[in-house]
Amino acid sequence: MHDQRAHPGSVPHPERPRRAAGQGPPWLRSMGGRGSRGRLPWLSTAVLAVIVLLGTNVAAHGQGREQLGVVGRLLLVAAVAVLLVRHRHPVLAVSGTCAVTLAYLCLGYPYGPVFVAVAVGCFSAIVSGHRRAAWWSLGLLWAGHLLAAHWLYRWLPPDGDGPAPWAQEAFVSAWVVAIIAAAELLRVRREQWAAARAEREAAEQRRADEERLRMARELHDVLAHSISVINVQAGVGLALLDSDPEQARTALTTIKSASKEALGEVRQVLQSLRTPGEAPLAPAPGLGRLPELVEQAAAAGLAVTVRTTGAREQVPPGADLAAFRIVQEALTNVVRHSGSRTADVRVVRGGARLRLLVDDEGPATAGDAGGSGNGLAGMRERAAALGGTLDAGPRAGGGFRVAAEIPLSPGREAAAPPAGAAREGTT
Known part of the structure; x- marks a missing residue:
């Protein structure tokens, strides 16, 4: 019997156990x-x-x-x-x-x-x-x-x-041919069963890999953003601990709030791992939570301007979550890797596409800002998973831009993300 106990790195599925290799009727x-x-x-x-x-x-x-x-x-x-x-x-x-x-x-x-x-x-x-x-x-x-x-x-x-009699030989010959034909038919049928079983197992493995990738991407986006805020505020608190205790207290309060929110989102992601198929206890993040991102960025010393244009039709949940995470990761990159203390976020909803633009005036900071280097790759993967595109790189007039387009109509096949210029040290 297959051991159903979870182990680190595994993704449980409420599916029936697979047949053993070679098993058949x-x-x-x-x-x-x-x-x-x-x-x-x-x-x-x-x-x-x-x-x-x-x-x-x-x-x-x-x-x-x-x-x-x-x-x-x-x-x-x-x-x-x-x-x-x-x-x-x-x-x-x-x-x-x-x-x-x-x-x-x-x-x-x-x-x-x-x-x-x-x-x-x-x-x-x-x-x-x-x-x-x-x-x-x-x-x-x-x-x-x-x-x-x-x-x-x-x-x-x-x-x-x-x-x-030769008629008897004809019967024996027919018997031999019938045996070979039936055996070959059985062999072909058995190979078809094996191929179908291998395809099912490969599909299950793909689903498990995709689920692990989705979970890893969610955890990366949640933790990268929150820890960036915590890191900045911790630096402020240490710098002002003796000269301005009240400002240091404000930084510690921001750290407490950011860590509490990060723990809540991580708990929600992990809850979906433990109880697959159940509805989450809290709604998934979306563009409606952009004001929270603005407040968190402000606590980290970044002034963010958000402009929304276009039709106000409802955004599908998948596109809504992807858009929120892309903006979140883009602002995290500004906090960690840009010398600019301002950022401009534009959300354009028009037709069947959602366009996101996140600009900062730069310049890029030198030195190691930490991070895993997977931030831009994660954003591209999120956009490509919905059939969209994402481009990130320096702007012509200076600074840095993240531009994403996400289709709003369901059922679109994922397109290969375009190659964009990457800034060193991204999360």
Whole structure:
């Protein structure tokens, strides 16, 4: 049973457990599926032995041949017994059962269900990938029977036996072709099942990877923004701790507020990991929370101007969240990497697209501002996931610009994000 306990880095899914590799319908596993290689097929082989022995006795009466002796029964049992290893050694099984069956036919014993044993051995070899071994074994069995029935019968038992009718040979040939055709059909069908299973597993893996990427992106955006504010305010507090205690108290209050908000958003993201499929306790962030971003930026010493133009139609939740995170990350970059203390945010809603512009006057600060270097990449991924684009780079008149376009109509395929100039040290 698959262990359902979560571990670090895993993303649980409320989906039924996958089948083990090589698992298929029970009748297919009995014919040589990989899921049954660890044990010998005693039951199916015993049932086949009973069918072959009893069926051959009935066939002997219908063909007017003498009853089976001890040697004949031993040959039938041997032809079936070798099939016990058909899962572990399919080549040995098919070649062994064909050889014993050829000896049985050369001794003049009646035709009958012994060919069922040959079919089982052939099926096991073909579905396990040993097609040539199965074809050679069947071909040699048919050629040996043809030789014995039409040329060597004078020296083989029973005495006084004549050549076999050619109509009988046509029946045997048709039987051989039917066995090969059925086995090949089963092999193709089994490969289709395996391909479908692999495709399902790959789709599940893709969904898990996408979910992990989404969670990582959310955590990055939440933590990068909040920690940037905390870092700036901590520096202010340390600088003013002795000279202006009241201003230092204000910085500490801002740190407390930013950390509390960050903890709340992280808790919401992690809650969706623990209880997949349940509705979140709080609504996802959107453009309606831009005033909060302005306040947080102001606490970090950045004056932000927000201008919204265009139609006021409702933005889809996915686009709303992506737009909020892009603006949040862009302002975080200004706080961390720009010498400018002002930023301009424009939200243009027109037609079926949402356009975002975040400008600062620069210049870029020197030195290490920290961060993972994935901020611009994360913004591009968010825009591309919705079929949009994002470009970031220096402006012609100085400063830095982040420009994003996000389609508002659902069902759009994601387009490859354009290559944009990246500023060193981005989060």
